[in-house]
Amino acid sequence: MTELPRCKDATHRPSNTPADAPDSPSIAVVPGEGALVLEVKGCHKLEVDDGAWYYGNNAAPEYHSPFRQASEAMHSLRRRLADRHRQFVRIPFWTAVCFPFIDFTESSEEWHPWQVIDRRALTAQPVARLS
Numbered sequence: 198m199t200e201l202p203r204c205k206d207a208t209h210r211p212s213n214t215p216a217d218a219p220d221s222p223s224i225a226v227v228p229g230e231g232a233l234v235l236e237v238k239g240c241h242k243l244e245v246d247d248g249a250w251y252y253g254n255n256a257a258p259e260y261h262s263p264f265r266q267a268s269e270a271m272h273s274l275r276r277r278l279a280d281r282h283r284q285f286v287r288i289p290f291w292t293a294v295c296f297p298f299i300d301f302t303e304s305s306e307e308w309h310p311w312q313v314i315d316r317r318a319l320t321a322q323p324v325a326r327l328s
Contacts, residue, residue: 222270231289234274236267241298245281264308267292295319 225233240252249258259268271292278285292299301315304308 222267224274231291234267234271234290234292235295236263236270236292236296237297238263239298240296243296243299243301245303254310262305262307263294264292264312267294 205305217221223235223237225235227233238252242253244251245262246258248260248262250262271290275285275290291312293314294308295314296316297314297319298316300317301313304310
């Protein structure tokens with residue numbers, strides 16, 4: 198495995214970021230395996246209607262699914278890293294979406310079942326054994 202260049206803390210949010218800016222996905226790097234871009238949706242209620250995603254009691258829908266958000270963030274991050282350090286081109290990247298407070302029952306060709314981590318998955322077994 199190629200040694201990666203040292204990076205700044207991925208959770209750091211620049212001081213000039215507006216307070217109401219959307220949160221960035223989390224990124225987990227597993228040495229020797231790759232990187233996972235994880236979009237976490239902390240809603241206690243979710244409705245999906247013809248491509249419109251309603252989180253919680255918010256009447257305004259989002260039209261980009263969380264799976265698409267994670268995918269776009271992953272591709273953007275991967276491009277930026279590869280532009281700076283060519284060795285990032287060889288590192289596998291994946292995406293997943295976590296719904297820690299709900300049982301996610303939607304299905305679509307847009308995502309694979311393994312890309313979903315919901316309340317059932319989190320409570321069925323220790324997090325370290327999820328795959």
